[in-house]
Structure formats: C-alpha cells, structure tokens
Amino acid sequence: MAYKVTVDDSCVGCGACQGAHDDIFKLEGDKAEPVKAKFDNVPEGLEDICPVGAIKVEKV
Template structure:
C-alpha cells in the first residue's frame, strides 16, 4: 500500500486522530510509511474521512 498526501491538505488533523500510527499533522499531514503495514484499515478509514480528499491510497 502506498499513501500520499496531496497539497490540498488543510491540516485539520482528522487523519491523525483516526490513524495516529501512520499520520502526523503539523502544518500538513505527513505519512510514516514504515507503519502502514498492519494499519491498512485505519489508513483507508482516514482517507475516507479526509474533508478535502487529500489522502491517496494506491
């Protein structure tokens, strides 16, 4: 699974609240790729919850 954050991220923090093992938000969300394995379900949940659809899961 490959997770990227688009520039449209508004830094709302929702992804981190849903899946804090993978997402960390300062000004914008950052992805801790080494933690994706085993957290796929919450990554998908965070992608679905992002208000600006900035999380791309491939």
C-alpha cells in the same frame, strides 16, 4: 502486498487523519504526512477520513 499512503497539497491540516490513525499520519507544520513510506495494511476507507480528499492509498 503493501500500501503506499500519500497526502497531497490540498491538505488543510485539520488533523482528522492523525486523530483517527496516529499510527499512519502525523501533522508536520500545517500539513499531514504519512509516518512511513509503506504500510503492510491500512483500514478500509482510509481516504474517506479526509474532508478535502487529500489522502490517497495505492497498492504497491
């Protein structure tokens, strides 16, 4: 089991995700993106960090 994390175009670059989990997210310009394609594990409720709902997590 692994997890794919994505950030969609609604990201406003607030930095909250990177601030909470810099092992998962990094800001690139005015958008955040995951630091790698797949993660072995992600914290419960990771999507809830984002104020605009830009973070999606799916099992792959």
